[in-house]
Amino acid sequence: MAKVYYSEEHEWVRVEDDGVAVVGISDYAQQQLGDIVFVDLPEVGKELSKGDEAAVVESVKAASEVYASVSGTVTEVNEALADTPNLVNESPQEDGWFFKLTLSDQSELEELMDEAAYADYVKGLE
Amino acid sequence: MSDNDLLRTPLHDLHVELGARMVPFAGYSMPVQYPAGIMSEHRHCRSAAALFDVSHMGQILVTGEKAQAGLEALMPIDLSTLPEGQQRYALFTNSSGGILDDLMVARLAEGFMLVVNASRKHEDMAHLTENLAEGATAQLLEDQALLALQGPQAASVLARLSPGVDKLPFMHVADVEIAGFSCRVSRSGYSGEDGYEISVANADAAALARRLLEEEEVAPAGLGARDSLRLEAGLCLYGNDIDESTTPVEAALTWAVQKSRRTAGGFPGDKVILEQIEKGVERKRVGLKAEGRAPVREGTAIEDKDGNTIGRVTSGGFGPSVEMPIAMGYVPPAFSAVGTELVARVRNKAVALEVVKLPFRAHNYYRG
Numbered sequence: 229m230a231k232v233y234y235s236e237e238h239e240w241v242r243v244e245d246d247g248v249a250v251v252g253i254s255d256y257a258q259q260q261l262g263d264i265v266f267v268d269l270p271e272v273g274k275e276l277s278k279g280d281e282a283a284v285v286e287s288v289k290a291a292s293e294v295y296a297s298v299s300g301t302v303t304e305v306n307e308a309l310a311d312t313p314n315l316v317n318e319s320p321q322e323d324g325w326f327f328k329l330t331l332s333d334q335s336e337l338e339e340l341m342d343e344a345a346y347a348d349y350v351k352g353l354e
Numbered sequence: 355m356s357d358n359d360l361l362r363t364p365l366h367d368l369h370v371e372l373g374a375r376m377v378p379f380a381g382y383s384m385p386v387q388y389p390a391g392i393m394s395e396h397r398h399c400r401s402a403a404a405l406f407d408v409s410h411m412g413q414i415l416v417t418g419e420k421a422q423a424g425l426e427a428l429m430p431i432d433l434s435t436l437p438e439g440q441q442r443y444a445l446f447t448n449s450s451g452g453i454l455d456d457l458m459v460a461r462l463a464e465g466f467m468l469v470v471n472a473s474r475k476h477e478d479m480a481h482l483t484e485n486l487a488e489g490a491t492a493q494l495l496e497d498q499a500l501l502a503l504q505g506p507q508a509a510s511v512l513a514r515l516s517p518g519v520d521k522l523p524f525m526h527v528a529d530v531e532i533a534g535f536s537c538r539v540s541r542s543g544y545s546g547e548d549g550y551e552i553s554v555a556n557a558d559a560a561a562l563a564r565r566l567l568e569e570e571e572v573a574p575a576g577l578g579a580r581d582s583l584r585l586e587a588g589l590c591l592y593g594n595d596i597d598e599s600t601t602p603v604e605a606a607l608t609w610a611v612q613k614s615r616r617t618a619g620g621f622p623g624d625k626v627i628l629e630q631i632e633k634g635v636e637r638k639r640v641g642l643k644a645e646g647r648a649p650v651r652e653g654t655a656i657e658d659k660d661g662n663t664i665g666r667v668t669s670g671g672f673g674p675s676v677e678m679p680i681a682m683g684y685v686p687p688a689f690s691a692v693g694t695e696l697v698a699r700v701r702n703k704a705v706a707l708e709v710v711k712l713p714f715r716a717h718n719y720y721r722g
Contacts, residue, residue, distance in 0.1 A: 262578070263393035265672040265679075266647040268701065284701065286649050288392040288672050289578050313647065 232321070233337050234346035235297035240321060241340065243331070248303065252325040253285065253294060253316065256350045261287045264316045269305040269327055276300060276329065278336055283326050285316070298336045300329035363409035364499050364559040372574055380472035382410040385576040395579035396674040399545055403505040404575035405566050412475025413495040413553060416482065417465035420489030425459065425466060428485055430602070430611040430621045436461045441525050441540055445602055445610050446481060451623030451630070452598040453605065454481060456590060460527045460540060467527070467538075469500070469551070471592045499559035504549030504583070506718060507571040512539075512550055514569070519550070524720045533565045541720055544580060546587025546713060548720045585680060586673045588641060588712030594652055595639060595668045595682050603630035604684065606639045606712075637665065637684040641714060642696070644679040645706040647672070650698045656683055656707065657697040664689055667698065673714055680714045681707075 232242045238257035242250045258264065268284040276282050276296040283294040305327045308315060316324035331337075341349060360383040369376060374385035385407065387395060398404050416425060422433045431444045441460035445453050455474040460467040470478045475494065482492035503512060513520035515533040522528055527540040535558045543549040554562050566572050581591065590596045596605045601623070603611075608631060615621065616628055644650045649672045656665035670681030681698075689696060694709040 262387060263391045263674075265649065268648060286647075286672070288396075288582055288674070289386070291649070291651070310647070 232343055233297075233340035234343070234349075235295075235340055236349065237295055237297065239294060239297045241298055241337065243337070247330070249298060249300060249329045249331050250325050251282070251297075251327055251329060253320055254346070254350075255320050256353075258317045258320045258324070261285055261292060263288050264313045267309045267313050267316060267326065269309065270302045272302050272305060274302045275332075276302065278333075294326070297340060298329065298331055299333050300331040302327050303330055304328040361410070363407055364556045365407040365409065365501075365563050368560050368563055369407065369574075374574070374576060377577070379577060380410055382472065384410060385574070387576040387578045388574050390573065392576070392578035392582060393674045395573065395575035396582045398573045399505045399547060399575055399579060399583055400675050401506065402571045402573065403503055403507040403511050403549075403569070404545070404579065405563060405572050406502040406504065406575050406580055407499075407563070408472075408502050408551070408580075409499040409556075409559065410472035411500055412468070412470040412472065412478060413498050413500060414468040414470060414475070414479065414482065415465055415493045415495055416468060416486070416490060417493070418490040420487050421465050421491075424486040424490035426615075426620070427487075428481070428621060429459075430615040430624070430627065431459065432612045432614045433459070433461065433466070435614075438463060439527050441467075441527050441542065443610055445607065446478065447602070447621055447623045447627065448598055449622050450598075451601040451603075451626030453592075453596045453600055453602060453607075454478070454598060456592055456596060456607075456610075458540070458542065462527065462538075473593055497556050498553050499556050501552045501554065501559065501563060501566070502543050502545075502549060503552065503566060503572070504543045504545040504547050504575075505571075506548060508547070508549040509720065511566070511569045511571050515565070522550075523722060532562060535562045537562070544587075544589060545583040546589070546715060546717045547583075548718050582671055582674060585669055585671055585682070586675055586713065586715045587717060588682070588714060590639075590682075591669055600639075600684075601627055601630055601635070603627060604635045604637055604639065634687060636686060638687050638690045639668070639682055639684055640690050641710045641712040642667070642670075642681040642683055642698075642707045643710050643714070644681065644698060645708075647679060648700055648705060649679045650681045650700055650705055650707065654681075654683075654698050654700060656685055657699060657704075658689065659695065659697065661697075664696075676714050682712075685709075
């Protein structure tokens, strides 16, 4: 079972068996954003450093930046989001993934929270 | 401003009970959406009946012998042709011809009822108090709440609770009882759909709202959906599409400057406005649709095909019913023809825009 890490900005990173990291936003984030109408994804091949703006999520009312919580190179983006951006609302941690990365610094994962720690973090926000 | 300083409408506790996300707006704590979400609330309004709390808006009663003359001195409107029990869209203008507020004016037995924007009600009251001659008084009704029931099912729902109200013509106003509560209703709204605006005493507002929500066609809708609905309907939002720096002519609201007022003038900014009607303007409000799905929001620069900035977006978002990004903005008349291709710069990327006719979605007003 692949481990999922979370950032304080509500992104999740799931490292698959082949070492590729899948990135998206959490259920808490999609709830806060409301109905998502468009996701501006990075280009395949883009090099992201931790903290860079990686994507922009447009809800009906506003645009929100999504920052890279780990560094790496974008290998794939979720094309399904172009026609069905609501996948992010419906399945934020599965079908609503944003992009995949090859990680350049695995140690950055240790700075993120695990599932339990993130759940506590979200509780503290509400 | 802390949440403790925000004003509350009589429906505040109901909103919280319904799970609304409350946000500050015009000094009030207001529901931006309920758990269903903006898209769902928007679509519900277009297919059934959505209930909005708009109690933050200003209801101003103008009375006295000089009420009509006093109002005509402040607005390019002809009230002599407004019968009792009817209302009209109107504008307060300033000495530069700019718009101080947009509002509805209704003639009642007791005087004129103005319904004004929440964000402008204090400015409007000051404007009236300062400018109304003796023999006219303006009173902001602090004890009245305002609800809006909008959508194709609104009439049949309301007629169940107030028999005959479904026959109230568009832009007519009547005193009726709804489920036993005394109300003043107008057949009007801000959604582009058929619907009613319901003025009711603060003390009765929550009970009336709860009663309406018991009807199966009715669902609550917040300010988020109110905005997406009015944008699709091509209606202006004061502070975005119109403000003190925009004249009615620039705003494509010349129709609200009644013809009979265009010869003699007699309202603030009349010379500027009448000259613009005759000679034209340097910029015009237009409707825009964007290619793709990324919303093009207020403040975005509008460019011509050569990359020159020629205008600015004043309202923009995603239209859930038209299923595309839509916007309104100001461009020079040379670029205002329907079909004109323009460019918006969104996050440094060029997004194709096309000037389209307003409204983006046809209105469904009650025609009898």
